[in-house]
Amino acid sequence: xxxxxxxxxxxxxxxxxxxxxxxxxxxxxxxxxxxxxxxxxxxxxxxxxxxxxxxxxxxxxxxxxxxxxxxxxxxxxxxxxxxxxxxxxxxxxxxxxxxxxxxxxxxxxxxxxxxxxxxxxxxxxxxxxxxxxxxxxxxxxxxxxxxxxxxxxxxxxxxxxxxxxxxxxxxxxxxxxxxxxxxxxxxxxxxxxxxxxxxxxxxxxxxxxxxxxxxxxxxxxxxxxxxxxxxxxxxxxxxxxxxxxxxxxxxxxxxxxxxxxxxxxxxxxxxxxxxxxxxxxxxxxxxxxxxxxxxxxxxxxxxxxxxxxxxxxxxxxxxxxxxxxxxxxxxxxxxxxxxxxxxxxxxxxx
Amino acid sequence: xxxxxxxxxxxxxxxxxxxxxxxxxxxxxxxxxxxxxxxxxxxxxxxxxxxxxxxxxxxxxxxxxxxxxxxxxxxxxxxxxxxxxxxxxxxxxxxxxxxxxxxxxxxxxxxxxxxxxxxxxxxxxxxxxxxxxxxxxxxxxxxxxxxxxxxxxxxxxxxxxxxxxxxxxxxxxxxxxxxxxxxxxxxxxxxxxxxxxxxxxxxxxxxxxxxxxxxxxxxxxxxxxxxxxxxxxxxxxxxxxxxxxxxxxxxxxxxxxxxxxxxxxxxxxxxxxxxxx
Amino acid sequence: xxxxxxxxxxxxxxxxxxxxxxxxxxxxxxxxxxxxxxxxxxxxxxxxxxxxxxxxxxxxxxxxxxxxxxxxxxxxxxxxxxxxxxxxxxxxxxxxxxxxxxxxxxxxxxxxxxxxxxxxxxxxxxxxxxxxxxxxxxxxxxxxxxxxxxxxxxxxxxxxxxxxxxxxxxxxxxxxxxxxxxxxxxxxxxxxxxxxxxxxxxxxxxxxxxxxxxxxxxxxxxxxxxxxxxxxxxxxxxxxxxxxxxxxxxxxxxxxxxxxx
Numbered sequence: 001x002x003x004x005x006x007x008x009x010x011x012x013x014x015x016x017x018x019x020x021x022x023x024x025x026x027x028x029x030x031x032x033x034x035x036x037x038x039x040x041x042x043x044x045x046x047x048x049x050x051x052x053x054x055x056x057x058x059x060x061x062x063x064x065x066x067x068x069x070x071x072x073x074x075x076x077x078x079x080x081x082x083x084x085x086x087x088x089x090x091x092x093x094x095x096x097x098x099x100x101x102x103x104x105x106x107x108x109x110x111x112x113x114x115x116x117x118x119x120x121x122x123x124x125x126x127x128x129x130x131x132x133x134x135x136x137x138x139x140x141x142x143x144x145x146x147x148x149x150x151x152x153x154x155x156x157x158x159x160x161x162x163x164x165x166x167x168x169x170x171x172x173x174x175x176x177x178x179x180x181x182x183x184x185x186x187x188x189x190x191x192x193x194x195x196x197x198x199x200x201x202x203x204x205x206x207x208x209x210x211x212x213x214x215x216x217x218x219x220x221x222x223x224x225x226x227x228x229x230x231x232x233x234x235x236x237x238x239x240x241x242x243x244x245x246x247x248x249x250x251x252x253x254x255x256x257x258x259x260x261x262x263x264x265x266x267x268x269x270x271x272x273x274x275x276x277x278x279x280x281x282x283x284x285x286x287x288x289x290x291x292x293x294x295x296x297x298x299x300x301x302x303x304x305x306x307x308x309x310x311x312x313x314x315x316x317x318x319x320x321x322x323x324x325x326x327x328x329x330x331x332x333x334x335x336x337x338x339x340x341x342x343x344x345x346x347x348x349x350x
Numbered sequence: 351x352x353x354x355x356x357x358x359x360x361x362x363x364x365x366x367x368x369x370x371x372x373x374x375x376x377x378x379x380x381x382x383x384x385x386x387x388x389x390x391x392x393x394x395x396x397x398x399x400x401x402x403x404x405x406x407x408x409x410x411x412x413x414x415x416x417x418x419x420x421x422x423x424x425x426x427x428x429x430x431x432x433x434x435x436x437x438x439x440x441x442x443x444x445x446x447x448x449x450x451x452x453x454x455x456x457x458x459x460x461x462x463x464x465x466x467x468x469x470x471x472x473x474x475x476x477x478x479x480x481x482x483x484x485x486x487x488x489x490x491x492x493x494x495x496x497x498x499x500x501x502x503x504x505x506x507x508x509x510x511x512x513x514x515x516x517x518x519x520x521x522x523x524x525x526x527x528x529x530x531x532x533x534x535x536x537x538x539x540x541x542x543x544x545x546x547x548x549x550x551x552x553x554x555x556x557x558x559x560x561x562x563x564x565x566x567x568x569x570x571x572x573x574x575x576x577x578x579x580x581x582x583x584x585x586x587x588x589x590x591x592x593x594x595x596x597x598x599x600x601x602x603x604x605x606x607x608x609x610x611x612x613x614x615x616x617x618x619x620x621x622x623x624x625x626x627x
Numbered sequence: 628x629x630x631x632x633x634x635x636x637x638x639x640x641x642x643x644x645x646x647x648x649x650x651x652x653x654x655x656x657x658x659x660x661x662x663x664x665x666x667x668x669x670x671x672x673x674x675x676x677x678x679x680x681x682x683x684x685x686x687x688x689x690x691x692x693x694x695x696x697x698x699x700x701x702x703x704x705x706x707x708x709x710x711x712x713x714x715x716x717x718x719x720x721x722x723x724x725x726x727x728x729x730x731x732x733x734x735x736x737x738x739x740x741x742x743x744x745x746x747x748x749x750x751x752x753x754x755x756x757x758x759x760x761x762x763x764x765x766x767x768x769x770x771x772x773x774x775x776x777x778x779x780x781x782x783x784x785x786x787x788x789x790x791x792x793x794x795x796x797x798x799x800x801x802x803x804x805x806x807x808x809x810x811x812x813x814x815x816x817x818x819x820x821x822x823x824x825x826x827x828x829x830x831x832x833x834x835x836x837x838x839x840x841x842x843x844x845x846x847x848x849x850x851x852x853x854x855x856x857x858x859x860x861x862x863x864x865x866x867x868x869x870x871x872x873x874x875x876x877x878x879x880x881x882x883x884x885x886x887x888x
Contacts, residue, residue, distance in 0.1 A: 075535045104536040361708065362708050466651050470647060
């Protein structure tokens with residue numbers, strides 16, 4: 001098993017009384033596409049800056065390709081960063097920006113220029129080398145920032161929310177191109193974002209962070225299916241979070257006061273049952289392993305291809321996702337039965 | 351959008367009239383005087399005098415030399431001081447105190463500041479005392495009445511302008527750009543050389559032009575520190591109006607200084623444009 | 628290391644900046660009858676001499692009155708001019724703005740001598756009025772420069788909101804515009820006042836034995852004799868300048884000091 005490309009171990013960083021990072025441990029393999037996902041203030045940018053070398057952690061180590069870099073200044077680390085605001089040098093042409101890295105590493109003017117041209121071609125900006133950054137559109141500037149970072153062929157590329165300034169359509173297009181480029185170049189990408197859809201579509205593995213800690217690390221699908229904490233369950237996709245207790249081998253839910261057996265239950269105590277809206281059945285099929293409960297429809301929102309139905313079941317509010325057309329009897333105020341399969345319930349600690 | 355002419359006239363009227371009467375008109379009078387002679391005929395004799403007179407070339411050259419050396423000195427002292435204030439000082443109160451120390455001289459009259467240097471640079475002044483006391487010289491040096499003395503005084507007066515101009519430009523340099531530079535492999539000195547310094551250049555150049563302009567047109571400081579031995583351009587102008595009352599020659603000198611000033615400003619504007627800033 | 632060299636230059640430069648002012652403050656209290664620094668003995672006698680001398684008191688009064696009158700006139704001229712320049716597009720707008728701002732960059736000696744010559748022609752010399760007009764010309768740009776940036780897009784939409792709510796132009800000006808440009812007016816006026824107070828090159832052509840300003844009085848005195856009373860007078864101006872800066876910092880913050888001159 002080859003050693004990991006990036007190994008972060010026990011990393012912690014405080015700003016005054018605020019713990020921005022608490023005991024972060026993470027390993028990233030060569031050529032992987034990792035997304036670091038979390039809400040604002042969760043520490044993802046702090047983590048990135050520690051890896052890049054702009055911040056010194058209070059504790060912990062960072063190793064790249066086996067070598068300790070924790071206290072090395074940024075210009076000695078074998079990685080490159082794409083900044084959220086691109087940080088293109090305004091007084092230099094696009095080509096000079098991209099050639100900057102090679103020049104600082106001792107390449108001749110000619111070699112650096114050739115490498116720059118190659119990198120610009122890779123990101124689809126051939127021929128724009130003579131322009132100044134401010135003459136380019138946002139999307140083009142983003143590509144220049146990317147070209148500038150990859151021209152050095154680093155093993156590791158850090159990207160700090162690089163697509164956040166782009167409009168939706170452009171963002172989708174660039175996401176695909178980035179993924180393709182990453183594959184083509186074989187560079188490991190560490191991609192910070194707060195957009196979970198972006199993380200799930202692009203990454204091989206997703207790191208979910210909250211409050212300076214890693215909540216969960218895994219493939220997008222694994223995180224969606226089996227969130228380990230209620231934060232992850234709520235942050236990724238839509239979810240119904242049902243409070244409950246495990247008592248004497250049964251799961252008690254406030255939802256219509258149900259008592260369920262036959263589940264893989266942790267010992268005892270307070271739990272949260274995660275139920276995805278698409279797994280709320282309306283109407284419920286009468287079958288084994290399907291639980292039903294009476295509910296009242298609060299609201300129906302039709303969004304073209306599907307509809308979101310909000311119901312009150314007992315004391316609890318449920319969101320239900322219905323594909324296609326919604327049956328006519330499902331209207332505001334209607335009283336009906338809803339259900340779910342037991343096996344679609346996923347339990348996490350409260 | 352054309353606003354009603356009447357409203358504009360009403361708002362601008364007073365200022366424009368005042369300036370026409372007490373700024374443009376006097377300048378016009380001077381310009382006319384510069385191209386007429388004592389009998390009222392059109393004559394370029396005054397300008398010819400400036401161009402042909404050896405003495406004036408000497409004065410011009412002296413003025414220019416003092417101006418250039420003063421400007422160079424303010425650049426060399428001003429950049430490090432600006433860097434210190436913007437980049438090195440961490441304690442906000444100390445920075446404020448430093449800026450106060452920088453600006454208080456600006457709010458004091460030229461005469462007061464120049465007088466301070468008259469006291470310091472005299473034969474028995476603090477500077478000579480210190481030099482003799484440190485064993486660097488045996489007998490007091492003469493500073494008053496030398497170009498060096500004038501330059502010391504002018505640098506003192508003009509340093510704050512340079513520091514503020516450079517400081518402003520330095521403060522505007524996006525720290526992210528320097529981080530990007532480091533990220534791409536540039537050592538701190540390479541980052542300064544290729545990123546920070548070029549980006550501070552507009553402030554440095556604006557400061558340079560301003561200091562040079564003020565240095566070549568300065569009157570009070572050179573007048574007081576020249577000890578009667580050195581003449582600069584503004585003193586020449588002053589003589590024509592204050593004692594010799596030759597308004598034609600004085601006019602020609604004034605217009606010449608004016609043209610020089612405007613040329614410097616135009617040059618600065620061109621350079622600013624060429625850099626795309 | 629470079630950082631150490633920079634610190635050394637910076638400390639030396641700061642000392643250089645403080646030196647003449649400290650020397651004057653020190654020399655003003657010397658007990659000797661000649662200028663000496665460090666002072667030998669400490670006494671406030673020179674300040675006493677200054678206060679006893681009616682010509683100094685009158686010069687202080689003239690300087691202050693002149694600066695106050697010139698500043699008031701400058702503010703009254705600059706505010707409407709700024710309103711017109713900032714908001715309306717009319718032919719010659721840029722030229723007029725440039726002309727109104729030009730005294731900032733033109734040599735004072737040239738302006739002073741021009742006003743002298745012009746003044747002799749129209750009989751306006753060696754009077755408070757003659758001093759006043761020159762000062763107004765050179766200080767008005769300070770107010771203009773400070774107020775213009777505050778009349779921006781944001782300001783315009785506030786004025787439109789005010790009009791929309793039923794306020795006429797005068798009401799809008801007093802209740803909406805004026806409060807917004809207040810800090811520009813204050814900082815501009817402060818720079819204007821000080822520039823007028825410390826001016827030599829313009830005042831010198833229109834002063835007489837009875838009507839003179841402190842800077843001109845000092846300038847004339849210093850050419851003939853040098854004694855500690857000059858240090859005392861200078862020290863007063865230095866302390867006043869320090870007080871003005873600190874006041875400016877406490878009320879408006881030092882960023883306003885990144886203005887030139």
